[in-house]
Amino acid sequence: LPQYENILIEDSQKPGVALIRLNRPKALNALSSALFVELNDALKKLEEDPETRAIVLTGSDKAFAAGADILEMSTLTFAEAYSKNFIAPWSYIMTLRTPIIAAVSGHALGGGCELAMMCDILYATKTANFGQPEIKLGTIPGAGGSQRLTKAIGKSKAMELILTGNNYSGEQAEKDGLVAKAVDGGNKEVVDLALTTAAKIASYSRVAIVAAKEVVNKSQDLGIREGVEYERRIFHSLFGSQDQKIGMKAFAEKKKPEWTHS
Numbered sequence: 072l073p074q075y076e077n078i079l080i081e082d083s084q085k086p087g088v089a090l091i092r093l094n095r096p097k098a099l100n101a102l103s104s105a106l107f108v109e110l111n112d113a114l115k116k117l118e119e120d121p122e123t124r125a126i127v128l129t130g131s132d133k134a135f136a137a138g139a140d141i142l143e144m145s146t147l148t149f150a151e152a153y154s155k156n157f158i159a160p161w162s163y164i165m166t167l168r169t170p171i172i173a174a175v176s177g178h179a180l181g182g183g184c185e186l187a188m189m190c191d192i193l194y195a196t197k198t199a200n201f202g203q204p205e206i207k208l209g210t211i212p213g214a215g216g217s218q219r220l221t222k223a224i225g226k227s228k229a230m231e232l233i234l235t236g237n238n239y240s241g242e243q244a245e246k247d248g249l250v251a252k253a254v255d256g257g258n259k260e261v262v263d264l265a266l267t268t269a270a271k272i273a274s275y276s277r278v279a280i281v282a283a284k285e286v287v288n289k290s291q292d293l294g295i296r297e298g299v300e301y302e303r304r305i306f307h308s309l310f311g312s313q314d315q316k317i318g319m320k321a322f323a324e325k326k327k328p329e330w331t332h333s
């Protein structure tokens with residue numbers, strides 16, 4: 072991958088796992104359009120790399136990201152925002168088939184929280200600082216926060232957070248079900264947890280992992296009956312994969328499966 076200015080691609084030391092670090096320390100990793108050009112470029116290249124089977128996205132001890140870049144937005148007009156579809160490129164991450172885990176320490180505010188919520192699994196430190204403070208700026212969440220936060224923690228809690236702009240800790244976010252786990256410590260500890268999970272995901276058949284991610288994501292859009300039917304069809308389709316045969320044969324023979332990812 073090329074050298075980027077606003078993100079770092081680090082050696083994860085784990086087979087099949089890529090580690091991306093948001094890196095605008097002077098602006099608490101505020102998410103500028105330039106940052107997203109680079110992030111999306113890196114994600115596209117990793118998605119095309121057959122060796123990358125899971126991605127971890129993190130920031131620093133101080134900030135995962137303190138939101139969209141307020142300085143960039145402050146003079147934006149309606150016509151520019153609308154005609155250029157401002158913030159739409161952020162959704163590129165949602166098209167990835169490769170699982171992506173957010174490892175959050177420090178601030179995850181506004182667009183920072185929204186970016187974390189776009190990831191497949193969210194881990195945080197107990198002291199991480201989540202919030203949708205857009206209301207304090209005279210605006211509202213613009214990168215899916217009103218939808219994803221509400222799905223994750225329910226309407227009443229999400230409404231309270233979005234209408235007040237109150238912050239909440241990683242510990243609270245775990246209790247509310249927004250994050251899968253909140254850990255003691257800082258960025259290193261939460262990244263270690265994310266890398267361990269990513270390495271486990273990367274050790275399985277890619278075709279099964281992609282299918283599993285697809286069906287879980289469908290639950291966000293479909294009613295239960297259509298969702299279960301959708302899952303069953305994808306489940307059926309996996310009988311056409313080599314890895315289903317390999318996995319079940321290995322179980323019967325008490326051996327470790329050697330995945331072909333096909």
Ligand code: CAA
Pocket residue numbers: 097098099101102137138139140141142158178180181182183185204205208211212213214216
């Ligand atoms: N955009 C641009 N710059 C930002 C930023 C942001 N979202 N957040 C922080 N920065 C910059 C600050 O301007 C400051 O720069 P200077 O040193 O040049 O003055 C630097 O980062 C350090 O920030 P602070 O001095 O404010 O640090 P602090 O520790 O005192 O406070 C903070 C930290 C509470 C996170 C505070 O920076 C803050 O409130 N930031 C804004 C949070 C916010 O409102 N986010 C939502 C943005 S709107 C949005 O995201 C829309 C959407 O839905 C997509």
